[in-house]
Amino acid sequence: MDKPTLLLLILVxxxxxxxxxxxxxxxxxSGKVQELHSLPSYYGYYLAMWVGVPTLLLLLIWLxxxxxxxxxxxxxxxxxxxxxDSGERAALLINEIRNTMAGAGSGSGDPxxxxxxxxxxxxxxxxxxxxxxxxxxxxALGGWFGHRQIEVEQxxxxxxxxxxxxxxxxxxxxxxxxxxxxxxxxxxxxxxxxQKVPVTDFLFGxxxxxxxxxxxxxxxxxxxxxxxxxxxxxxxxxxxxxxVAVPIGLMxxxxxxxxxxxRVRTVAKPLLEILAGVPTVVYGFFAALTxxxxxxxxxxSLGLDVSSESALAAGLVMGVMIIPxxxxxxxxxxxxxxxSLRDGAYALGATQSETIRQVIIPAALPGxxxxxxxxxxxxxxxxxxxxxxxxxxxxxxxxxxAAVTTVTTQIVTLLVGDQEFDSPKTLAAxxxxxxxxxxxxxxxIAALMIVRKYREQYE
Amino acid sequence: xxxxxxxxxxxxxxxxEVKPAKRLGTNVSFDRDYGDxxxxxxxSNARMVCRDVNVFYGPKQAIHGVNLDIGRNEVIALIxxxxxxxxxxxxxxxxxxxxxxxxxxxxxxxxxGQDIYDPQMDVVPLRAQIGMVFQKPNPFPKSIxxxxxxxxxxxxxxxxxxxxxxxxxxxxxxAGLWDExxxxxxxxxxxxxxxxxxxxxxxRTIAVNPEVILMDEPCSALDPIAxxxxxxxxxxxxxxxxxxxxxxSMQQAARVSQRTAYFHLGKLIEVGETAQVFxxxxxxxxxxxxTGRFG
Numbered sequence: 001m002d003k004p005t006l007l008l009l010i011l012v013x014x015x016x017x018x019x020x021x022x023x024x025x026x027x028x029x030s031g032k033v034q035e036l037h038s039l040p041s042y043y044g045y046y047l048a049m050w051v052g053v054p055t056l057l058l059l060l061i062w063l064x065x066x067x068x069x070x071x072x073x074x075x076x077x078x079x080x081x082x083x084x085d086s087g088e089r090a091a092l093l094i095n096e097i098r099n100t101m102a103g104a105g106s107g108s109g110d111p112x113x114x115x116x117x118x119x120x121x122x123x124x125x126x127x128x129x130x131x132x133x134x135x136x137x138x139x140a141l142g143g144w145f146g147h148r149q150i151e152v153e154q155x156x157x158x159x160x161x162x163x164x165x166x167x168x169x170x171x172x173x174x175x176x177x178x179x180x181x182x183x184x185x186x187x188x189x190x191x192x193x194x195q196k197v198p199v200t201d202f203l204f205g206x207x208x209x210x211x212x213x214x215x216x217x218x219x220x221x222x223x224x225x226x227x228x229x230x231x232x233x234x235x236x237x238x239x240x241x242x243x244v245a246v247p248i249g250l251m252x253x254x255x256x257x258x259x260x261x262x263r264v265r266t267v268a269k270p271l272l273e274i275l276a277g278v279p280t281v282v283y284g285f286f287a288a289l290t291x292x293x294x295x296x297x298x299x300x301s302l303g304l305d306v307s308s309e310s311a312l313a314a315g316l317v318m319g320v321m322i323i324p325x326x327x328x329x330x331x332x333x334x335x336x337x338x339x340s341l342r343d344g345a346y347a348l349g350a351t352q353s354e355t356i357r358q359v360i361i362p363a364a365l366p367g368x369x370x371x372x373x374x375x376x377x378x379x380x381x382x383x384x385x386x387x388x389x390x391x392x393x394x395x396x397x398x399x400x401x402a403a404v405t406t407v408t409t410q411i412v413t414l415l416v417g418d419q420e421f422d423s424p425k426t427l428a429a430x431x432x433x434x435x436x437x438x439x440x441x442x443x444x445i446a447a448l449m450i451v452r453k454y455r456e457q458y459e
Numbered sequence: 460x461x462x463x464x465x466x467x468x469x470x471x472x473x474x475x476e477v478k479p480a481k482r483l484g485t486n487v488s489f490d491r492d493y494g495d496x497x498x499x500x501x502x503s504n505a506r507m508v509c510r511d512v513n514v515f516y517g518p519k520q521a522i523h524g525v526n527l528d529i530g531r532n533e534v535i536a537l538i539x540x541x542x543x544x545x546x547x548x549x550x551x552x553x554x555x556x557x558x559x560x561x562x563x564x565x566x567x568x569x570x571x572g573q574d575i576y577d578p579q580m581d582v583v584p585l586r587a588q589i590g591m592v593f594q595k596p597n598p599f600p601k602s603i604x605x606x607x608x609x610x611x612x613x614x615x616x617x618x619x620x621x622x623x624x625x626x627x628x629x630x631x632x633x634a635g636l637w638d639e640x641x642x643x644x645x646x647x648x649x650x651x652x653x654x655x656x657x658x659x660x661x662x663r664t665i666a667v668n669p670e671v672i673l674m675d676e677p678c679s680a681l682d683p684i685a686x687x688x689x690x691x692x693x694x695x696x697x698x699x700x701x702x703x704x705x706x707x708s709m710q711q712a713a714r715v716s717q718r719t720a721y722f723h724l725g726k727l728i729e730v731g732e733t734a735q736v737f738x739x740x741x742x743x744x745x746x747x748x749x750t751g752r753f754g
Contacts, residue, residue: 262560340597344660346558348610348667349587358609363600 001132006059013139014052017146021047024150038157046156049163050146055135062131070127074120078112186437189430196424197225202431204228208394208405210414210425225428227435229394233404237315237386238379240400244319245379246372249326256327257334258356269331276324284388287317292389299401309391312400318385322375329371333364366450373447377440383408407432497742498731502530502718506671506701507552512566514547514556514725521547524566525727527720529671534693534702536716536733538709540748544725545705549673552703553589554582570671587614590664594676596656598648598663603640606648606659607631610667626666634662635692654685661692665700672696674704678711690715709749713737721745 001009022044029035036043071094078093100117150156194202205226252272256265292313299306306312337360345355361368391403392413414429505528514522522544529535529552537545547556554575556562568575575585587610598606607627610616617623627644631637636658640651648659657677664672674693678686693702693715706712712719713733720730721744729742740746 338597340593340595341599342558343555343591343593344597344599344663345609347553347555347586347591347593348613348663349583349585350609350613351583354613358613359599 002128003059003063003131006132006135010052010055010059010135010139013055013143014048017051017143018044018048020143020147021045021150024147025156028150029152035152037153037155038160042156042160043150043154045160045163046154047143047146047150049160050142050149051139053163054138054142058134058138059131062127062134066127070120070123073123074116077119078116183437186430186434189427190434192422193424193427193431196427197431201225202227202428206396208410210410210428223425225424227407227432229396230405230407230410230432231435232396232398233311233390233394234380234406234408236311236398236400236404237318237390237406238376240312240315241318241322241379242372242376244316245322245326245375248319249323249375250330250368252323253327253330253334254356254361257331258352258360269328272327273324275321276328278321280321280382280384281388283317283321284384287313287385287389291317295401304401306401307391307403309389309403310401311390311404314386314390315400317389318379318382321382321385322378325375325378326371329374330364330368333367333371334360336367337363366453370447370451373443373450377443377447380443381408381436381440383412387412407436411436496526496727497729497745498736499718500526500528500727500730502528502533504531505529506531506571507703508567508569508572509552510567512548512551512564512568514544514551515563515565516559517561521725522551523725525722527727527730529701529703530718531701532697532699533718534697534704534716535718535720536712537703537705537720537722538707538712538748539722539728541707543722545720545722546675547725548722549675549703549705550591552671552673553586553591555586555591557582584614587667588669589671589673590667590669591673591675592657592660592664592677595680596653596660598651598656598659600647600649602645603631603648603651603659604644607662607666610663614667616667630662630666631659633665633696634658635688636662652685654681654688657681657685657689658692661689661696665696669700671701671703674702676705676707679707686711709737721748723748 022040024047025036025040025043026033033040074097075090075094096113097116097120100113101121202225205224206228207224207226208229209224211223256269256272260268288309292309295310295313295316296306296308341359341363342355345359350358386406387409390406390409392405392409393403394405394410395402397404411429411432414426414432420426507529509525509527509529512522512525512527513520525548537549539545550556551564551568552575556564564576570585570588574580599609601609604627607630608623611623611626617626628637628641631640636655639655640646640659648656651659657680661672661677678689681689690711693704696702704712704715716733718730719733719736721728721736721740721742723744729736729740729745731741736745737749740749
């Protein structure tokens with residue numbers, strides 16, 4: 001049996017396990033449900049777990065190791081002249097064998113490869129057969145054992161609940177392990193990079209020019225990996241974005257939370273949040289094709305020298321993009337301020353704007369600051385808009401009218417196209433990614449801590 | 460049970476012949492019957508005069524034709540079972556109901572002869588004249604000093620810092636809180652205990668020197684000792700202010716008030732001298748409530 005059929009079989013057997021477990025529990029008390037410890041369906045789930053979990057585990061483990069084991073067996077049987085290669089050659093060989101086996105092979109001319117492919121196919125069949133046998137045996141064993149366990153006093157409910165909990169824990173750890181995996185992969189590549197370029201050069205160098213000669217005999221610059229111009233570019237654009245987003249977002253939040261009638265609010269809030277749903281690439285070409293030329297023309301009419309790709313254009317559009325973050329979070333926190341504080345201020349004769357400025361905003365401030373920090377980390381990590389609108393030249397400047405480049409833009413340009421994964425040029429992307437990750441991580445932690453502290457105050 | 464039925468019938472009867480709510484101007488004499496209310500609705504020295512007050516939350520009527528005077532320097536207690544409209548009524552007296560969407564008030568409420576629901580009336584100075592203390596202590600998330608100084612600041616009551624400090628100290632003294640907080644005025648108001656917070660809210664209210672103080676169950680979140688402290692405070696404040704207090708505790712009403720008004724299902728059933736209402740109620744419903752037959 002091939003694997004999809006086997007999976008289907010497991011599902012059918014599990015369902016059958018549920019049915020028989022339920023029936024068995026009813027049989028032993030001859031239908032008097034109240035004499036059972038748990039409801040009959042729990043005995044069903046219990047038996048289904050005994051059938052389903054071991055077989056699925058076996059299937060997963062088999063899938064994980066089958067490829068490696070079969071390859072090793074095939075390679076071991078190859079003629080001597082093809083053996084002995086290690087690393088990449090061996091991987092290529094296995095690929096060739098597999099291609100031949102699938103019939104799409106290019107190198108099927110070699111009879112020894114052809115023989116190996118046949119061997120592989122044979123082993124594959126044996127493996128499938130073994131797996132089917134194992135699954136059926138395990139299902140039968142689990143079913144028999146679970147069936148025997150079902151008694152009047154058997155605590156099926158408690159065991160099923162525990163099984164459910166283990167399953168939920170497994171699901172939640174997947175996300176955590178993925179994060180850990182990402183961090184580790186970035187860290188390992190960064191370590192490789194820092195072996196070639198000193199950390200201090202990277203963090204404090206003022207010149208960014210990652211073009212390197214790929215071969216030793218090529219003519220080319222040796223490359224410079226000072227990331228300061230990228231950091232300042234990122235900060236400049238993020239700063240412009242926050243200058244746009246914080247006042248507009250905060251004020252629209254105040255309007256929505258305090259002044260708008262419920263009808264306006266139900267319409268306006270989702271509309272504002274649509275801004276967050278626009279794909280960033282759409283913002284990107286809006287910035288590059290509409291805003292940047294407009295700013296350049298405006299600058300020219302004022303006699304200023306504006307480059308066609310400017311930090312200002314990218315920052316403005318990014319600011320518009322994160323307005324909904326600021327406004328939505330601020331709105332939530334303003335709404336979370338207890339009505340009793342508003343009542344207290346009104347009862348003293350405070351006007352609405354006095355109440356908002358002097359009571360509500362100070363009370364909601366920690367939450368608002370947390371929301372703004374989340375928006376900042378979003379702005380720093382934003383890629384598409386700056387790739388399209390901010391330019392690629394690593395200028396160390398604070399002039400918003402000049403073209404600058406950001407950390408994310410450089411990561412994209414370093415990794416697009418054909419790359420060699422042992423040149424500092426490519427590895428630099430991982431070092432940049434690591435810095436970016438650390439900065440946004442710290443911002444997020446700070447934001448969450450502030451928000452949590454605020455929550456404790458009022459609940 | 461019978462009386463309850465009677466009341467319901469009476470209410471139904473009255474609803475059929477309900478008069479259109481009139482907005483009465485200032486200085487109109489009120490020589491008319493006061494509906495079904497038993498007892499002395501009027502006060503000889505009235506500071507607030509409410510006539511035929513109806514309150515609606517959307518289509519639902521919460522208060523039915525209440526007539527009531529609140530006299531100068533008296534403490535009037537509003538009692539009644541939950542949902543009888545006493546909190547709704549007290550919130551009408553400084554137009555706090557304005558903040559509730561869908562709330563509509565008809566009839567006339569006057570403060571010193573001035574209709575507070577007049578379209579010309581500005582609620583900001585009105586609420587400075589009629590202060591309010593709420594059920595749950597609600598100090599602002601500011602320092603103790605700033606909590607008390609807030610009212611005088613927004614109304615520009617003081618000329619300079621020294622004057623403001625004097626007002627703050629005076630208010631805290633009158634609220635009986637000064638000795639406990641004089642060394643920690645820069646601490647957040649929320650760091651105080653529940654009873655202290657409530658006294659801080661009272662200090663905040665009297666700092667703007669209102670004429671009337673409304674209290675909506677000011678002790679319901681406090682322990683007996685803090686409650687006793689606040690009750691004593693109410694008695695002292697009576698010399699200077701007019702106080703209306705909503706309470707669920709009949710003992711409290713008996714201890715602090717001179718007059719008591721009993722509300723039931725949105726109607727004012729009986730009002731009179733506190734001693735008389737508690738010892739010799741004239742309406743069956745009042746008697747049933749204060750003897751604990753329901754409520």
